[in-house]
Amino acid sequence: MTQKTAIVTGAARGIGLATTKQFLAEGRRVAMIDRDAEALMAEAGQLQNVLPVVCDVSQPEQVSAMIDEVATKFGRIDALVNNAGVADFGPIEETSFERWRTVMATNLDGVFLCSQAAVPHLKEVQGAIVNIASISGLRASTLRVAYGTSKAGVIQLTQQQAAELGEYGIRANCVAPGPVRTKLAMAVHSPEIIAAYHDAIPLNRYGSEDEIASVIVFLCSDKASYVTGQTIASDGGFQSTGVGLPALRV
Numbered sequence: 297m298t299q300k301t302a303i304v305t306g307a308a309r310g311i312g313l314a315t316t317k318q319f320l321a322e323g324r325r326v327a328m329i330d331r332d333a334e335a336l337m338a339e340a341g342q343l344q345n346v347l348p349v350v351c352d353v354s355q356p357e358q359v360s361a362m363i364d365e366v367a368t369k370f371g372r373i374d375a376l377v378n379n380a381g382v383a384d385f386g387p388i389e390e391t392s393f394e395r396w397r398t399v400m401a402t403n404l405d406g407v408f409l410c411s412q413a414a415v416p417h418l419k420e421v422q423g424a425i426v427n428i429a430s431i432s433g434l435r436a437s438t439l440r441v442a443y444g445t446s447k448a449g450v451i452q453l454t455q456q457q458a459a460e461l462g463e464y465g466i467r468a469n470c471v472a473p474g475p476v477r478t479k480l481a482m483a484v485h486s487p488e489i490i491a492a493y494h495d496a497i498p499l500n501r502y503g504s505e506d507e508i509a510s511v512i513v514f515l516c517s518d519k520a521s522y523v524t525g526q527t528i529a530s531d532g533g534f535q536s537t538g539v540g541l542p543a544l545r546v
């Protein structure tokens with residue numbers, strides 16, 4: 297019961313899978329959560345010290361059962377990484393209420409539900425929450441009325457959690473990734489969007505899953521013991537750039 301643990305949602309692939317592997321490398325046991333049972337079991341089957349749990353984070357009953365199972369089997373929950381997310385880009389007039397709700401259900405409801413259910417266990421060990429937002433939650437753009445708004449909500453939700461849970465020693469922080477070539481991003485990034493991102497990002501490239509995961513793992517660690525309520529953009533400098541006029545480039 298002394299070995300630290302972490303829960304990672306959306307752990308079957310992409311940033312969540314990379315985060316799982318980095319937690320394992322530093323000696324934690326990891327509960328891998330995903331609604332894609334086939335992909336989850338395939339990845340978990342290749343790893344040691346993991347507990348795969350099939351769960352849709354937007355469903356309150358499933359979340360409650362998942363947290364109970366992890367707490368019972370692990371005996372403690374030291375970190376919760378709310379990483380599961382979906383993307384859906386479209387103009388405001390074409391974003392049906394159903395599409396809006398689908399994005400909000402996973403990206404925002406899921407973070408609220410998993411965090412709320414984990415709090416009693418995080419209190420016991422003064423644990424940490426890391427929520428995954430996006431640069432789309434920091435800066436508005438076209439086509440992201442649902443996705444960008446859900447991610448801005450995640451940033452505010454993180455601050456609410458930090459403000460309220462600090463007295464229990466629970467830290468809550470947020471990571472806002474820039475573009476990473478995962479299945480989620482490649483479904484909505486056309487070749488034109490990829491080229492435009494390269495142009496707008498000072499480091500001139502997409503990030504890797506591991507470059508996002510290392511920030512997440514740091515924020516969960518004791519090295520970040522006095523950091524709470526923060527959003528760290530791991531984005532190659534995208535967020536820090538101001539007016540991106542080509543005429544102002546050197």
Ligand SMILES: NC(=O)c1ccc[n+]([C@@H]2O[C@H](COP(=O)([O-])OP(=O)(O)OC[C@H]3O[C@@H](n4cnc5c(N)ncnc54)[C@H](O)[C@@H]3O)[C@@H](O)[C@H]2O)c1
Pocket residue numbers: 305306307308309310311312329330331332351352353354379380381382383401402406428429430431472473474475476477478479480481
């Ligand atoms: N890839 C990027 O460019 C990028 C940029 C900014 C933010 N993000 C955010 O990073 C997070 C991870 O994204 P990724 O790029 O690794 O995506 P991904 O699609 O590769 O992985 C997401 C995982 O989440 C799971 N998932 C989705 N909805 C779920 C639900 N309701 N319940 C349980 N599991 C669910 C999927 O099955 C999948 O395994 C997301 O929150 C995403 O919004 C990604």
